[in-house]
Amino acid sequence: MPSSSYAVVAYLAGDLGKFVDGFRSTVSxxxxxxxxxxxxxxxxxxxLSDGDAIKAFEKKKFRAIAVELGDVxxxxxxxxxxxxDLRKGQQQFWELYGLLSKPLAxxxxxxxxxxxxxxxxxxxxxxxxxxxHARDRWRD
Numbered sequence: 323m324p325s326s327s328y329a330v331v332a333y334l335a336g337d338l339g340k341f342v343d344g345f346r347s348t349v350s351x352x353x354x355x356x357x358x359x360x361x362x363x364x365x366x367x368x369x370l371s372d373g374d375a376i377k378a379f380e381k382k383k384f385r386a387i388a389v390e391l392g393d394v395x396x397x398x399x400x401x402x403x404x405x406x407d408l409r410k411g412q413q414q415f416w417e418l419y420g421l422l423s424k425p426l427a428x429x430x431x432x433x434x435x436x437x438x439x440x441x442x443x444x445x446x447x448x449x450x451x452x453x454x455h456a457r458d459r460w461r462d
Contacts, residue, residue: 327431328375330363330422334438338391342438345459349452350441360389360408360438362418366428378425387414391438394456401432402443404452406460412436 334342334357342358368375389411397403408415415436440456443449 327365328363328368328426328428329361329365330379330426331359331361332387334358334360338438341459342440345440345456349455350443352444353442356439356442358438360415360436361434362415363422363426364419364434365431366426367431368426368428370427375426379422381425382421384418387411387418394440394453394460395437396449396453397435398446398449402446402449403439404441404443404449404456405437405439408436408438 333339339358343354346356346358347354370378390409392407392409395405395407397405416434419434419436441452443452
């Protein structure tokens with residue numbers, strides 16, 4: 323069995339992708355290599371082989387999900403992560419999560435919350451400052 327964690331994500335492009343990428347590069351440069359995305363299946367160690375996981379995933383049909391972004395939030399006290407929540411589209415991502423989590427079973431590394439990560443911080447003490455900076459930038 324594989325020892326790596328796997329996730330399913332939808333990458334962001336356009337102005338939103340540029341905003342998230344620029345913000346993350348500024349406040350969390352150690353994570354700037356991560357492309358902006360919305361997670362559809364939270365990271366997990368799979369209970370099947372890589373080949374079987376690919377076959378299960380390839381059998382699924384997907385459609386676009388319209389989203390509307392909401393407020394800047396934080397996963398504190400679980401994680402020093404600042405993110406944008408989804409005002410619209412959350413239900414569809416929960417449905418997609420349900421479809422994916424059956425064939426791609428495994429214990430998630432984190433609870434599933436549809437969101438767009440703005441910054442993964444190394445220390446909880448930085449969360450209030452980065453949170454406020456994100457709110458100020460997001461309002462612009």
